[in-house]
Amino acid sequence: MERIAIVGVGQTKHEARKIQDSFADMVYEAVKMALEDAGMGVNQVDNVITTSNDFWDGRTISSMATGDVSGARGKNVSCVEGDGTFGAFYGMTRILSGSYGTTLVTAYSKGSESESPMITNAAFDPIYMRCLGLDLVTACALQARRYMKRYGITEEQMAMISVKNHLNALSNPNAHLGLKITVDDVMKSRKVSDPLKLLDCSPVSDGAACIILANEERARKITDKPVWVKGVSFCADAYLLGDRDLAECKALEKAARKAYGMAGIRDPRREIDVAEVYDAFTYQESMWTEGLGFCGPGEGGKLAVSGATAKGGDIPVNPSGGLLGAHPVIAGGLIRMVEAVRQIRGQAGAMQVKDNVKIALAHGVNGVCGQSHCVWLLGRNPN
Amino acid sequence: MHEFWRNVEPIIYEGRIKVPYSWQAGETATYFLTRLRDEQKIVGKKCPKCRKVLVPPRKNCPFCFVHTDAWVELSGEGEVETFTIVRRGTRIQPRKTPFAYAVIRLDGADTRFVHVLGEVELGKIKEGMRVKPVFAQERKGSPLDIAYFKPVG
Amino acid sequence: MARRTAIVATGQTYHKSIRRDVNGQELINEAVVRSLEDAQLTMDDIDGVIIGNMDHFEGINYVDCWSIDGSGGYMKPTMKLTTGGTTGATLAIAGYHMVASGMFDKLLVIGWEKNSESDTTGGIITCTDPIVERPIVAGAISGLACEAQAYMHKYGATPRDAARVSVRDHKHGCNNPHAHLRLDLTIEDVLHSPVLADPLRLHDMCPRTDGACAVIFACEGIAEKITSAPAWVLATANRHMFSDYSDVVQMASLLSMVEASKELWGKLGIKEPLKKVDVIEMYQPYSWAGMMWIEDMGLCKKGEGPRLIWDGVTDMGGELPINPSGGVICTNPIGATGLIRAAEIALQIQGKADKRQVPDVQLGVSTGFGGNWWTDMIAFGKKKPA
Numbered sequence: 001m002e003r004i005a006i007v008g009v010g011q012t013k014h015e016a017r018k019i020q021d022s023f024a025d026m027v028y029e030a031v032k033m034a035l036e037d038a039g040m041g042v043n044q045v046d047n048v049i050t051t052s053n054d055f056w057d058g059r060t061i062s063s064m065a066t067g068d069v070s071g072a073r074g075k076n077v078s079c080v081e082g083d084g085t086f087g088a089f090y091g092m093t094r095i096l097s098g099s100y101g102t103t104l105v106t107a108y109s110k111g112s113e114s115e116s117p118m119i120t121n122a123a124f125d126p127i128y129m130r131c132l133g134l135d136l137v138t139a140c141a142l143q144a145r146r147y148m149k150r151y152g153i154t155e156e157q158m159a160m161i162s163v164k165n166h167l168n169a170l171s172n173p174n175a176h177l178g179l180k181i182t183v184d185d186v187m188k189s190r191k192v193s194d195p196l197k198l199l200d201c202s203p204v205s206d207g208a209a210c211i212i213l214a215n216e217e218r219a220r221k222i223t224d225k226p227v228w229v230k231g232v233s234f235c236a237d238a239y240l241l242g243d244r245d246l247a248e249c250k251a252l253e254k255a256a257r258k259a260y261g262m263a264g265i266r267d268p269r270r271e272i273d274v275a276e277v278y279d280a281f282t283y284q285e286s287m288w289t290e291g292l293g294f295c296g297p298g299e300g301g302k303l304a305v306s307g308a309t310a311k312g313g314d315i316p317v318n319p320s321g322g323l324l325g326a327h328p329v330i331a332g333g334l335i336r337m338v339e340a341v342r343q344i345r346g347q348a349g350a351m352q353v354k355d356n357v358k359i360a361l362a363h364g365v366n367g368v369c370g371q372s373h374c375v376w377l378l379g380r381n382p383n
Numbered sequence: 384m385h386e387f388w389r390n391v392e393p394i395i396y397e398g399r400i401k402v403p404y405s406w407q408a409g410e411t412a413t414y415f416l417t418r419l420r421d422e423q424k425i426v427g428k429k430c431p432k433c434r435k436v437l438v439p440p441r442k443n444c445p446f447c448f449v450h451t452d453a454w455v456e457l458s459g460e461g462e463v464e465t466f467t468i469v470r471r472g473t474r475i476q477p478r479k480t481p482f483a484y485a486v487i488r489l490d491g492a493d494t495r496f497v498h499v500l501g502e503v504e505l506g507k508i509k510e511g512m513r514v515k516p517v518f519a520q521e522r523k524g525s526p527l528d529i530a531y532f533k534p535v536g
Numbered sequence: 537m538a539r540r541t542a543i544v545a546t547g548q549t550y551h552k553s554i555r556r557d558v559n560g561q562e563l564i565n566e567a568v569v570r571s572l573e574d575a576q577l578t579m580d581d582i583d584g585v586i587i588g589n590m591d592h593f594e595g596i597n598y599v600d601c602w603s604i605d606g607s608g609g610y611m612k613p614t615m616k617l618t619t620g621g622t623t624g625a626t627l628a629i630a631g632y633h634m635v636a637s638g639m640f641d642k643l644l645v646i647g648w649e650k651n652s653e654s655d656t657t658g659g660i661i662t663c664t665d666p667i668v669e670r671p672i673v674a675g676a677i678s679g680l681a682c683e684a685q686a687y688m689h690k691y692g693a694t695p696r697d698a699a700r701v702s703v704r705d706h707k708h709g710c711n712n713p714h715a716h717l718r719l720d721l722t723i724e725d726v727l728h729s730p731v732l733a734d735p736l737r738l739h740d741m742c743p744r745t746d747g748a749c750a751v752i753f754a755c756e757g758i759a760e761k762i763t764s765a766p767a768w769v770l771a772t773a774n775r776h777m778f779s780d781y782s783d784v785v786q787m788a789s790l791l792s793m794v795e796a797s798k799e800l801w802g803k804l805g806i807k808e809p810l811k812k813v814d815v816i817e818m819y820q821p822y823s824w825a826g827m828m829w830i831e832d833m834g835l836c837k838k839g840e841g842p843r844l845i846w847d848g849v850t851d852m853g854g855e856l857p858i859n860p861s862g863g864v865i866c867t868n869p870i871g872a873t874g875l876i877r878a879a880e881i882a883l884q885i886q887g888k889a890d891k892r893q894v895p896d897v898q899l900g901v902s903t904g905f906g907g908n909w910w911t912d913m914i915a916f917g918k919k920k921p922a
Contacts, residue, residue, distance in 0.1 A: 001638065019393050024779065054591035054618070058400055061590070061620035061663040061907050068779050074795065077776045078626050081591070081616045082600060089639075090615065090630060096637030098538030099772075117473040122597035126406040127416075127559060128439045131527050132497065133476035134484065141467035142486055142497070149465065149510055194468040236614040238445050239604040242438075242486060242495030246465065254611060367601030372614060396667045402658045404595040407650070409559035442562045445605040448579040 001262060003382050004092050005219035005226035007102070007212050008038025009338040014176040014207030014326035017112040023057065026208035027106050028069040034104070034210040038222055042071040045212065046100035050079045051087030051107035053330050055119045070106045070210075083107070083278075084209060084334025085364025085374035089232060092213055101218040105211050107331040111204030123368050125240065136280070136368060137201060141193035143246040143369045144283040148195065150247040151298030155195050158282040159186035160304045162199045162324060165279060168311060169321025171350035174335075176205040176326040186282075200282040207328035209335045216382070227341045228382045230359065231262030234374035241369060252291035252373040260293075263377040265359070268293040269315050272377075274343045274353045275361040276336035279322040284370060285309075288363065289317060292375070316353040319343070333364020337376060344380050411442040414454070416524040423518040425529075427492045429453040435493035439526075460535060461489035461496070463512045468505050477527060483508055487532060501531030540756040540921055541636040542766030543628075546879035547571030551716040551747035551867045554652035560594055561606030564648050567748035567872075568608055571644070575752050575762050582752070583640040584613040586630055588623040589649050589871030592659035607646055619776060620663060621676075621906020623647060624749070624874025625819065628902070628914055631753040632769045641755050642762075647875035648748035651868075656744050663907070669780055676821070677741065679781060681733035684824040686787035688735065691839035693827060695735050699726035700845050701826035702739050702865060708852060709862020711891040716745040716867040726823070740823040740865075747869030749876045756920065767882035767916040770899070773799035774912040784909045790825075792911035793832040793903075800901070800913045801834060810835045810849075814897040815884050816858045817877040819905040820865065826850075826858070833903075852894070860884070860892040874904035878914055885918050 010033025012018070012026050021029075027050075035042060048070045052062040059065060063079035070077070076099075080087035084107030091103035120136035147153065163181055170178035181199065189199040219226040235258075237251035238244050256268070265271045275292065279285035286300030294315050295303040303309060309317040318324075320339040323332050340360035342348040359379050366372040408416060411428065418424045428440035432447040436455050443450050466485040469476065476482070483500040485508075500508060501517065514532040522528035547570025549555075555563060564587070572578060585607050587600055596602050600616035603609065619626040624647040631645040657675035664670045673679075687693055703723055709715040721739055729738035752762075759766040775792035778784055784791070797809075806812045818833075820826045827841030835856065836844050844850060850858040859865075861880040864873055881900035883889040897918065904912035 019395075020388060053597070055597040058398065058666065059662055059664075060592035060659055061618070063619055063776065064663055064779055064908050065665070066779075067776050073777050074775070076772070076774050076799075078630060078774075079617060079619050079776075081588075081618045082598070086615050090617075090633070093633045093637035093639055096538065096639065097541075097633040098636065099633065115474075118475065119597065121475055122595060123601065125602065126404070126594075126596060127408045127412050128526055129497065131477065131525055132484070132499065133473065134497070135473060135475075137471075138467060138469050138484055141469075142465055142484060145467055146465035146486065191470040193470060196467075234613045234615070235611060236601060236604060236609050238610055239602055240439070240445075240494070241497050243445060246486065251611065255613075367598045371601045394667075398666050398670075400592075400662055402592055402595065402654050402662070404654050406594075406653050407554075407556050407559055409562050410557050411562070412559060441605050442558075443565055443605065445610050448608045448610070 002096055003216040004095055004229040005214055006341050007214045007219050007222045007226055008034040008040060009211050009341045010034035010037055011174050011209040011335055011338050012207045013174050014205040014328050016176060016205060018206040023065045023108055023110060024069045027066040027108050030208040030210040031070055031106060034212050038212050040222055044102060045071050045104045046102045047075050047094055048072040048077040049087050049091040049103060049105045051084045051330055052079065053081055055122050056109050056114060056329055058114060066106060071104060082366040083364035083374065084331050085337065085376060086234060086366060088211060088334060088337060089234060089374060092229065095213060095215050102212060102214045106208065107334040108208030109329040109331055110206045111329055112206050116204050137196065138193045139241060139368050140281050141196045144195050144281060146246040147283055147287055153286065153301035155187065156183055157301035157304050158200060158286060159183040161282040161285045162186045164310055165318050165322045165324040168319050168351065169325030172321045172325060174326065175321045177203050178321065178325060196281060202280050202323040202327040205326050205328045207326060207331055209331045209338050211334060211337055225345050227344045228379045230379040231259040231377040232375065233258035236372035239371065246369055249287055249291040249370055252288060252370065255373045255375045256292050259375040259377050265377065272315065272359050272361050273357040274316045274319060276318055276320060276339045277363040278332055278336065278365040279318060279324055285317060311353055319351045319353050333374060336362040336364060340378050344378060409442065411440050415440050419528040420522040420524040425457045425459045425516065427455045427457055429455055436491060437494050438489055438492040438496055455491060457489050457491045460513065460515045461487045463508065463510055463514060464488050464495055465510060466500065466508050481505055485532065487514060498529060499531045502533040539636050539638060540768060541632050541753055542759040542768045543751050543878065543882035544754045544759050544762040544766050545571050545575030545752040546882055547574055547750045548714045548876060548879065549747045550714055551745045551869060553716060553743060553745060555746040560650050561603055563650060563746060563748045564603055564606035564646055567750040568644065568646060571750035571752050579608040581642055582608065582644045583642050585609040585644045586615050586617060586627060587646040588617045588627045590618060590620060590623060592662055593654050593656065593870065594650055595654060619907055621870055622874050622904035622910050622912045623871045624876060625904020625912035625914065627875050628878035629772045629774065629912060631751065632772060635753045635755050641758050643753045645751045645753060645875065646748065647872035649869035649871040650746045651744035651870060652746050665780055673781060677736060678733045680822050681736045683787050684735055687824060687828050690788040693842050695727060696723060697827060697842040697845065698740055698823040699723045702726045702823040704851055705859050705863045705865040708860050708892065709866030712861045715862045716743055736822060742821045742864045742868040745867050745869040747867065747872050749872040749879050751875060751879050763886065765886040765918065767885040768920050770915040770917045770921050771800055771803040772914045776907055776910040778908045781908060790829050790832045790909060790911065792909055793829050796911040796913050797833045800915060804915055810856055813856055813899050813901055815860060815894045815900045816856065817861060817880045817902045818858055818863065819874055819877055819903045820859065820863050821905060823865065857894050860889065860894055874912065877902035877904065881916050885916055
């Protein structure tokens with residue numbers, strides 16, 4: 001694969017309710033930040049990909065709301081509906097196809113403006129499943145229980161992930177929910193749908209993010225700190241919840257395998273310096289660490305309490321606080337990429353895991369119960 | 384932030400999007416739902432390639448991408464593979480909280496069926512518990528023609 | 537590594553106003569199966585799936601995830617794109633980039649819509665800003681009617697001129713077994729059909745349709761093995777500008793078409809598209825656009841569109857046939873419509889267009905329209921690009 005780099009990143013502060021901002025305001029803020037970060041003018045952006053979701057926005061053709069502020073005027077532009085990591089993938093292919101030298105990708109969501117259970121209930125099949133009234137939380141509760149029961153993982157082990165990520169979020173100036181809590185706090189938090197309690201669940205936040213991709217020639221002109229794309233892949237599992245064993249994440253394993261292959265990674269636990277994964281719920285961070293090969297199947301719980309995934313551990317996961325710290329839905333994965341870039345550049349401030357971050361992983365999810373995954377490997381060195 | 388913003392009540396426009404939908408179920412789902420409604424029977428459909436019995440039935444097998452052919456009548460009984468006890472109520476749930484959703488392995492089917500449990504002590508629900516469907520009095524060709532699954536025996 | 541990329545196979549449903557016999561997934565599956573048959577491939581040969589529709593027409597969130605059964609995306613990379621009416625064209629352009637990038641060798645691209653399942657106008661109205669515009673907007677038809685009024689006012693075109701465009705497309709549609717509407721109309725039929733929003737009449741306007749279209753893109757080296765006549769993508773250009781309807785200031789001219797076509801012709805090195813292009817499948821949602829937007833496309837000067845139409849230049853047998861398939865006025869499953877345009881051009885280049893075949897097509901162009909007066913354009917060629 002020809003060399004592609006991320007040359008600029010930006011994100012807003014993610015909050016429970018950004019009442020002063022429209023979608024366009026949030027995206028504009030993130031775009032300006034990314035352009036400033038790259039030292040680029042908007043006319044150096046060759047094309048634009050916006051990422052949004054009609055349901056979350058309450059607006060069909062949701063791309064209408066933020067095309068202008070994403071700098072799309074007078075340019076070729078397209079829109080991906082799904083997590084920002086998927087939008088970034090398409091943005092990357094538009095450079096690799098030889099058509100453009102730089103692509104600007106935006107993603108945003110204002111969860112405060114809608115009733116999340118109604119929005120996520122709409123993801124269920126209208127004929128067979130919708131009438132059951134499932135939403136993302138209750139469906140993921142089914143998955144959480146299945147996963148935990150199958151491998152003997154405990155709620156206390158999962159609570160450690162909440163403790164870690166909320167603590168990490170305190171060091172993140174953009175995070176929504178930085179909290180100093182204990183396992184006991186998590187265990188005592190309000191039950192939502194067994195085994196998920198309030199502090200096992202990510203919040204729904206308002207926020208936006210932006211990244212700018214470039215081919216090697218342009219990247220080297222734009223910045224002296226390009227962050228290179230080493231590997232990327234995505235994969236979707238079967239749709240109906242009953243069509244798969246919810247304790248498994250085969251689609252993630254496949255996407256990770258492909259991305260690792262592209263990046264030449266054979267031992268992810270040793271070779272990856274930091275990972276930003278899509279932890280919509282505590283159990284998901286545990287499952288995804290297994291699917292990504294940081295530990296064996298069923299060992300996510302042990303990993304969570306071992307300290308290995310803490311900021312100072314050998315495989316730090318979500319030093320930014322992850323989604324548990326801030327979850328503007330569609331932007332979730334793109335924000336993981338922003339954080340991964342900052343780690344590699346050594347610009348992660350209090351979140352920085354160590355001085356010499358060479359390889360970082362960023363991960364996004366689309367659909368319910370982790371049906372579709374996108375895995376990015378980013379690196380400091382091009383080869 | 385502008386001075387104006389500090390002193391004003393933010394305007395919030397309360398919208399309700401009303402786009403009514405009529406989803407055509409198609410022949411396969413219609414067959415499944417009419418058998419639920421008229422005969423209180425659960426049926427699955429078999430894939431000729433992987434031999435899996437799919438429930439709810441599909442016109443084509445999602446795994447093999449070929450058309451399914453044979454209809455298979457199921458007893459309706461099965462066992463709970465996993466479940467959750469819902470504590471936080473929403474407007475669209477079919478029962479009042481607390482109640483349980485379950486993923487059920489129906490006897491004779493290879494894919495799992497998701498539904499609600501009823502007539503059960505929530506604290507006593509276990510993986511492996513045997514359950515059977517209880518059909519609603521008034522049925523209209525919907526998955527909720529099965530009112531809930533309840534423990535057998 | 538950038539590679540030359542072509543459409544190698546297509547599949548469409550037989551479009552109807554309402555398909556009660558299938559649900560959305562099954563509709564998608566029909567088109568997908570046909571495209572695989574056309575390519576003589578199986579789903580195992582496909583490296584990835586991209587799909588699109590307009591969410592609020594089916595009320596399903598995360599359609600890429602929901603459609604897996606029908607699309608064949610099980611354990612494959614699957615992604616959704618959506619840009620309103622021009623979704624199909626957006627998908628075709630994405631198909632090109634995804635394969636040309638080297639990330640996929642054979643990619644399945646699906647556009648679909650089951651418009652019968654919802655209130656189309658109700659769905660469309662939600663595209664506008666809820667605070668500023670939604671309370672006053674009344675769907676797509678009124679906006680297009682305003683455009684037509686502005687054009688009549690500025691250039692003196694008449695409803696009779698527009699009717700001639702409608703007659704052309706309906707006549708063409710009779711040659712297309714996939715078309716939804718296959719009516720051989722006269723000008724009087726059009727002029728006497730009920731008024732929707734002055735000056736638009738029923739037969740000036742596209743229908744709502746249930747339908748799906750699937751297209752397979754493949755890279756060089758593989759495309760030639762699948763078909764003897766790949767439809768090579770030569771260039772793409774698009775403009776999606778403005779956020780609100782009221783931003784769209786030039787009413788008698790489609791600004792996005794002016795800019796996108798300028799870019800496209802520039803990339804192709806074409807100064808006189810009327811002479812160089814062999815066939816166009818234009819996303820023309822209503823008859824008037826067939827006069828206005830061909831001017832904006834650069835086929836003739838502003839105001840001269842009607843003359844081109846009356847001279848028969850755009851009829852089958854004319855110098856530059858437009859919409860041999862019958863176009864959008866005959867068939868409009870919105871999420872698929874833009875992709876059908878690309879598929880029809882591919883069929884023209886492959887020589888597979890049967891009764892609607894334009895002889896000896898070397899260069900064809902498909903367009904997309906939707907959203908806030910947006911335009912997408914793709915040029916396909918018979919000869920592999922250098």
